[in-house]
Amino acid sequence: MSQEDLLKKMSNVPEPTLRRLPWYLSNAKLLKQRGERYVSSTQISKEINIDSSQIAKDLSYVHISGRTRVGYEIDQLIDVLEDFLGFTKIHKAFLFGVGNLGGALLQDSGLSQFGLEIVAAFDINPLLVGTRMNGIPIYSTDEFEQRLAECQVQIGVLTVPIEIAQQITDRMVQGGLRAIWNFTPFRIRVPEEIVVQNTSLYAHLALMFNRLTAYNQSE
Amino acid sequence: MSQEDLLKKMSNVPEPTLRRLPWYLSNAKLLKQRGERYVSSTQISKEINIDSSQIAKDLSYVHISGRTRVGYEIDQLIDVLEDFLGFTKIHKAFLFGVGNLGGALLQDSGLSQFGLEIVAAFDINPLLVGTRMNGIPIYSTDEFEQRLAECQVQIGVLTVPIEIAQQITDRMVQGGLRAIWNFTPFRIRVPEEIVVQNTSLYAHLALMFNRLTAYNQSE
Numbered sequence: 188m189s190q191e192d193l194l195k196k197m198s199n200v201p202e203p204t205l206r207r208l209p210w211y212l213s214n215a216k217l218l219k220q221r222g223e224r225y226v227s228s229t230q231i232s233k234e235i236n237i238d239s240s241q242i243a244k245d246l247s248y249v250h251i252s253g254r255t256r257v258g259y260e261i262d263q264l265i266d267v268l269e270d271f272l273g274f275t276k277i278h279k280a281f282l283f284g285v286g287n288l289g290g291a292l293l294q295d296s297g298l299s300q301f302g303l304e305i306v307a308a309f310d311i312n313p314l315l316v317g318t319r320m321n322g323i324p325i326y327s328t329d330e331f332e333q334r335l336a337e338c339q340v341q342i343g344v345l346t347v348p349i350e351i352a353q354q355i356t357d358r359m360v361q362g363g364l365r366a367i368w369n370f371t372p373f374r375i376r377v378p379e380e381i382v383v384q385n386t387s388l389y390a391h392l393a394l395m396f397n398r399l400t401a402y403n404q405s406e
Numbered sequence: 407m408s409q410e411d412l413l414k415k416m417s418n419v420p421e422p423t424l425r426r427l428p429w430y431l432s433n434a435k436l437l438k439q440r441g442e443r444y445v446s447s448t449q450i451s452k453e454i455n456i457d458s459s460q461i462a463k464d465l466s467y468v469h470i471s472g473r474t475r476v477g478y479e480i481d482q483l484i485d486v487l488e489d490f491l492g493f494t495k496i497h498k499a500f501l502f503g504v505g506n507l508g509g510a511l512l513q514d515s516g517l518s519q520f521g522l523e524i525v526a527a528f529d530i531n532p533l534l535v536g537t538r539m540n541g542i543p544i545y546s547t548d549e550f551e552q553r554l555a556e557c558q559v560q561i562g563v564l565t566v567p568i569e570i571a572q573q574i575t576d577r578m579v580q581g582g583l584r585a586i587w588n589f590t591p592f593r594i595r596v597p598e599e600i601v602v603q604n605t606s607l608y609a610h611l612a613l614m615f616n617r618l619t620a621y622n623q624s625e
Contacts, residue, residue, distance in 0.1 A: 205616055209609040213568045213591040220569055235593040273615030274608070291510035298506075301608045302615060341618060349432045350439055366618045368610070372432040374454040382621060384614040386607065389493075389520045390428040391587070395603040396492030396521060397424055399560060399585045402601060 204245045210235050211242065212268040219261050227258030274302040279340045281364070282308040283355050284347030285315050285325055288370055288388070292344060293320045305344065307334055328355075332362050341365045349373040423464045429454055430461065431487040438480050446477030493521040498559045500583070501527040502574050503566030504534050504544055507589055507607070511563060512539045524563065526553055547574075551581050560584045568592040 214234050218226050228246070232239035246252070246259070249271045253259045269275050282289055282305050292298070293308055309328045310316060316327045326334060343359040345352060345367055352373040359367060366382035369375055372389045433453050437445050447465070451458035465471070465478070468490045472478040488494050501508055501524050511517070512527060528547045529535060535546045545553060562578040564571060564586055571592040578586060585601035588594055591608045 200616070202613070205613055206609055209591045209606060209612055210593045214593075217569055217592070236595060237593075272612040273619065274612070276615075278615060278618070287514045287516035291514040294513060295506045295510040298607070298611070301611050303611055341622075342614070350436055365621060366614055368614060372428045373436070374429045374433075374456075376455060380621065382614055382617040384610050384617075386605070386610045387428060388517070388605065390425055391603050391605045392517070392520050392522055393428055393491035393493070394421070394424055395561070395585055395587060395601055396495075396497060397419070398601040398603075399497070400492065402584060402599065403560075 215264045225257040280342035282344040285310040289346035344368045434483045444476045499561035501563040504529040508565035563587045
């Protein structure tokens, strides 16, 4: 079964909906901080500029429904969304490649608030191996299989140079990791049952530069 | 003119193409390291699993065409793509919010290799104001307008807590910034001529967790 089919069968939530749910969550958190107890899809709609019928439809996927006149209870909305998005459960991860970006991600303690805990990092640089960054141990890449045997980890964060991106990916898959968060600008190949999430900061930069150039030239 | 129209008029490159170009660039860099001089769209196609006719079409947008039998000259391909994607020009930026993620981005010197140079950061925390991180000065948010007057900056990186995301956005826009790289999970509102690039790491995490859960449940 392909990854797409799996997703369809098990969760039935369209990807555009999944991408919007975190916006509703952050909006609900904000309203809670302001002391609100209930929110309607019309209110959310005004705040974040998405059609209110779309919001109601999206929220029906996570099995939450508003009450007539008062709308959604904010506490419940936050709980359900955080749970559904996987932010309340800790997902352990290994990080591969402690360069600029890898090191930055190790420093970002905010990830654990959203359910991702990087428990160990791997690199080949002898100056890094054996040290810790933000409390997270850095091991030699050679130790990966052994460390994996010691702890339940399913996720690998890929921040290596592009020339070894595929090689490290293959090793992660062979070792038994099931999801790869790929920060490299390289398009990695994996068996179809492996989950890949591409987050290329550089591709996003290119999109932004391109639009900005268009804007500057239009003046 | 809306942002979409502007983009259409000035660059005429569809967003899916823009998203694929960095993959071709990283692939070309890899082949260069291996000592190759030419590459065909068929070869790129095999490497990154995208239809070769699509690759040829994408590359025609950046005004580069392959030669019969030998294909694209790799050095030229790299130069043209880096230039087109804006990676060869330095785009100065201000960063707002030196928390976990903001601090991590200040540490990531890799961004400057892709054309983004964060020249100053802003925060309200008195323990941070007046210090430097990775050589980048951190000023009080109150100083933003004054600092902007001193240097040509068009881009703001937004890494503040969600409760002040809109307020800081409004201030960036009023000050004269033209593009916002939004790392918060908050959907900011801006005038239509302002470029917004959303990069929500947490939304990406949610997508990955959701697929992983579907996969685990399918066994």
